[in-house]
Amino acid sequence: MDRSDLYAFIWLFVLYFYLIAVSNFVPEGAMQKGLQIAGVAILVCGMVVTDFVIRERVNKYPYIRARVEPSGKVLRIFVEDWRDRQVDKTLWSLKIKAKWPVTIKGLGKVKEFIINHEWPIHKRVNFRPGQATWFGYVVDHPQTEFMVLYEYPTVTSVDHAQPVPVYWLKHASQDYYLPEVPITKLVKSNNPGVKNLPLILKLHKAVEQLKAELAEARRAAFFWHEKAVELEDRVAQQETEIKGLLEQQSNFTADLVERLISLLAHCQTIEQAIKRVKGVGWAAFTFNKWLALTIISLGGLIVLYAMRDSLGGIGVWLGNPVNMIFAFLVVALVCGILYLALVRKVKK
Incomplete structure (x- = not known):
């Protein structure tokens, strides 16, 4: 069910x-x-x-049902994207990206597959209306295809630390229209070589296996060549970025020397320049009576706000958050004016 x-x-x-x-x-x-x-x-x-x-939800993604031999397991793949590329004179490699991951024993959930094959993929497959299975739910689908795949003994590619299973396409729906291979012609004819048919079939199977291994070797070589080119481009880009950083560092050094010379010319002596540099920042911050007065005033406002229920009209007025913020600003402004008017005048 x-x-x-x-x-x-x-x-x-x-x-x-x-x-x-x-x-x-x-x-x-x-x-x-x-x-x-x-x-x-x-x-x-x-x-x-x-x-x-x-x-x-599923109709816009072509559906592939593939039986994998010799394990007999079935892959149900909704194709989100695929790319077929020629890796040798007679060999191609198809990379499929699935819309939903497929669980494969030993690999977990997989979203990418590689299928090596002969002939361009459009000559091997023909999507047609049929039924698709989406997480166990069977629905009618306008684009379905059935394949028979051979799994390599130990071949699994890796892309971005994710396992990518690799298969050999043995049969697809359009194989009926491909040119006949020589062994098929031999079986159909009355050639005396038919007497050695078991040996011929054994050799043909060995050739098929070697052809599949060659396709995977070519695909892997092509894949690593692309990675090498990508790494070369990345190294060249990083060299350019490092060179730019070094140039910026030299400009920074020249600017720093120029500023130090200007500071020395303004202060006339190295001792005064050092004192001026030390006076910048928190070292120049001093706790005086005006700062203490500001803190006490703001603290008094906070106490008044907390006791607003027992202060009558003033308490009601301070109970409004807008009035409270206004009172804070007034106190801060008055303390600032007193500081500028009295402290700066004493310093002068």
């Missing part, structure tokens, strides 16, 4: 309990019959809407 049947049974169970509830809690009459008919209508609409939503 697939998941689509399970969903149908769930809807039927919901309808069953719904009808029981309507029969037990709704008085007999037109209302009860109307609710029962509504329940059946909801069931039908729910099943139709579920199927429609899933079809609309």
Whole structure:
């Protein structure tokens, strides 16, 4: 039983309990019959809407059902993107990116696959209407294809630290229209070489295996060549960035020397320049009576705000947050004016 049947049974169970509830809690009459008919209508609409939503979700992604030999496992792949490239004179490599990950024993959830094959991929596959399985739910699909793949004994590529299984495409739907291989012609003819057919078949199988291994070797070489070119470009880019940083560092050094010379010319002696540099920042910060007065004033306002309920009209006025903020600003402004008017005047 697939998941689509399970969903149908769930809807039927919901309808069953719904009808029981309507029969037990709704008085007999037109209302009860109307609710029962509504329940059946909801069931039908729910099943139709579920199927429609899933079809609309998966229909834009071509579907591949592939049987992998010799393990016999089945891959169900919704193709989000694929790229077919020629890696040798008669060999191609197809990289598929799946929309939803496929669980493979030993590898976990996989979203990318590599399929090596002969002939361009458009001559091997032909997507046509059929049925697709989406997480166990069977729906009609406009683009489906069936393949037979051979898995390599130990070959698994790696891309961005993620395992990528590699397969050899043995059969696809369009293989019927490909040119016949010599061994097929030999079997169909009355050639005396048919007497050695077992040996020929054994050699043909060995050739097929070597051809698949050659395709994977070519693909891997092409892949690592691309990585090497990418790394060369990255190294060249980093060299340019480092050279720019070194130039900026030299400009920074010259600017720093110029500023030090200006500071020395302004202060006339090295001792005064050092004192001026030390006076910049928190070292120049001193706690005086004006700062203490500001802190005490702000603290007094906070106390008044906390005791506003017992201060009458002033407390009511301070109870308004806008008035409280205004009072803070006034105190800060008065302390600043006193500092500028008195302290700066004494220093002068």
